[in-house]
Amino acid sequence: MLFIWYWKNNPLFVLCTRFYLYLCGNNKIMTMKRLILISFLAIGIIISMSFVKDSDYSDGWEDGFCEGFKNIKGQYSICPITPIAPIAKMDCAEGYICGYNRGFKYGMCIAEGKKCTK
Secondary structure (H helix, E strand, O other), rough: OOOHHHHHHHHHHHHHHHHHHHOOOOOOOOHHHHHHHHHHHHHHHHHOOOOOOOHHHHHHHHHHHHHHHHHHHHHOOOOOOOOOOOOOOOOOOHHHHHHHHHHHHHHHHHOOOOOOOO
């Protein structure tokens, strides 16, 4: 019972319900305004899907960054927050290894206090 109360009072649920009612409404004819809104939403979803990270490369980047930082600062040092992984290069066939090597170099550069580029 508590779950149903929470779900119905959840702002996201209320927003989705209102959006659905706005799109469908009482009439079955979709107006131009609604069609444009749906088009923008579809384009936004397609664009956001293009930014999905390559998990192997990103995992290698995170591990390599931490190891590179520890290589300079010492084995028992605490790794800083890992920056967002750059886009993988096209000539890289092995995602994890390429991400690890690139992250290792960047982590060493950050630990030395130099101005680094990804």
